Amino acid sequence: MNITKTIFILTTLLSLFTPFINCDESSTKTIVKYTKSGKKLCDKGWECKGWSIYCCNLTITDYFQVYQFENLFSKRNTPLAHAVGFWDYHSFINAASLYEPLGFGTTGNKTMQMMEIAAFLGHVGSKTTCGYGVATGGPLAWGLCYNHEMSPSQKYCDDYYKLTYPCNPGADYYGRGAIPIYWNYNYGAVGEALKIDLLSHPEYIEQNATLAFQAAIWRWMTPIKKSQPSAHQAFVGNWKPSKNDTLEHRAPGFGVTMNILYGEGVCGQGDVDQMNNIISHYLYYLDLLGVGREQAGPHEVVSCAEQKAFNPITKASSS
Ligand SMILES: *[C@@H]1O[C@H](CO)[C@@H](O)[C@H](O)[C@H]1NC(C)=O
Ligand SMILES: *[C@@H]1O[C@H](CO)[C@@H](O)[C@H](O)[C@H]1NC(C)=O
Ligand SMILES: *[C@@H]1O[C@H](CO)[C@@H](O)[C@H](O)[C@H]1NC(C)=O
Numbered sequence: 001m002n003i004t005k006t007i008f009i010l011t012t013l014l015s016l017f018t019p020f021i022n023c024d025e026s027s028t029k030t031i032v033k034y035t036k037s038g039k040k041l042c043d044k045g046w047e048c049k050g051w052s053i054y055c056c057n058l059t060i061t062d063y064f065q066v067y068q069f070e071n072l073f074s075k076r077n078t079p080l081a082h083a084v085g086f087w088d089y090h091s092f093i094n095a096a097s098l099y100e101p102l103g104f105g106t107t108g109n110k111t112m113q114m115m116e117i118a119a120f121l122g123h124v125g126s127k128t129t130c131g132y133g134v135a136t137g138g139p140l141a142w143g144l145c146y147n148h149e150m151s152p153s154q155k156y157c158d159d160y161y162k163l164t165y166p167c168n169p170g171a172d173y174y175g176r177g178a179i180p181i182y183w184n185y186n187y188g189a190v191g192e193a194l195k196i197d198l199l200s201h202p203e204y205i206e207q208n209a210t211l212a213f214q215a216a217i218w219r220w221m222t223p224i225k226k227s228q229p230s231a232h233q234a235f236v237g238n239w240k241p242s243k244n245d246t247l248e249h250r251a252p253g254f255g256v257t258m259n260i261l262y263g264e265g266v267c268g269q270g271d272v273d274q275m276n277n278i279i280s281h282y283l284y285y286l287d288l289l290g291v292g293r294e295q296a297g298p299h300e301v302v303s304c305a306e307q308k309a310f311n312p313i314t315k316a317s318s319s
């Protein structure tokens with residue numbers, strides 16, 4: 001009697017998971033073509049579309065699966081968390097699919113691909129954590145605990161941008177998302193890129209996890225200034241530092257991604273907690289993914305303690 005019951009429950013559980021397995025398997029059919037110059041281009045359907053060299057490589061679902069996402073963000077749906085039920089694997093993968101043809105998680109060999117996902121999610125985890133000191137599971141298990149700033153002290157409307165990114169009178173531009181977006185001009189720029197009117201509807205970012213991840217991956221893939229690398233390019237090594245960069249201790253690697261995304265707020269300040277917290281998430285995720293933190297390289301590559309900021313905080317961008 002008991003045995004039959006157990007088998008029945010197991011079967012039910014298995015059938016619950018089957019749709020995901022099917023969905024992932026259907027994504028692996030690759031169509032290949034060659035350009036006149038002999039360059040190989042691929043299209044993998046929904047996850048990596050549009051004849052790209054990057055789509056010939058593994059895609060994210062090949063090496064990063066639901067259980068790994070659950071491992072990285074294991075506490076996000078506990079009753080103590082602040083965005084219970086919001087973040088999930090499929091939102092991340094859907095969002096990533098927009099950028100995989102451009103090289104997000106599809107550049108270099110499998111180790112490099114997994115490292116980029118750990119690096120990107122390391123930023124996400126450290127910016128959305130509510131795990132401090134004594135948290136159960138350790139302070140690094142609480143990434144994706146938030147999806148927006150809890151007690152904004154202001155509306156984050158900068159009138160300097162009133163012609164390009166005018167504030168909507170009813171809207172507040174407080175921190176929202178996976179790598180939180182603050183200020184009208186940042187909502188304006190992301191909205192322009194994703195073709196969604198975020199100046200009128202900044203709240204979409206805290207209502208839609210796919211959009212929240214898309215905005216964060218866009219930030220990762222897009223240089224702050226045209227003359228500078230994106231975090232993606234700097235991380236995967238598609239960026240050649242100038243003499244100035246070298247003089248100012250900026251070298252390809254994880255450290256410089258913090259410089260690009262946060263500048264003086266985190267970098268060039270020595271071994272400060274804010275920087276170390278981001279690094280700790282990255283290294284923890286490398287371990288959980290089975291890549292191992294030793295792959296991250298020496299401290300000066302992982303850290304930005306000695307780097308001069310790409311973009312010093314100016315009045316316009318800090319007011
Ligand atoms: C695809 O993967 C191979 C090895 O796994 C790597 O050498 C190559 O650089 C990758 N392609 C791109 C466009 O990154
Ligand atoms: C993967 O690429 C990285 C850097 O791009 C390199 O250091 C490493 O040796 C490569 N691993 C394998 C197994 O080819
Ligand atoms: C969430 O955002 C994505 C990406 O912009 C969009 O495709 C989807 O329709 C949105 N979902 C809802 C429920 O609005």
Ligand SMILES: *[C@@H]1O[C@H](CO)[C@@H](O)[C@H](O)[C@H]1NC(C)=O
Pocket residue numbers: 244
């Ligand atoms: C190099 O850095 C200095 C000081 O940060 C700056 O004034 C100069 O314009 C930079 N040169 C180049 C070529 O970027």
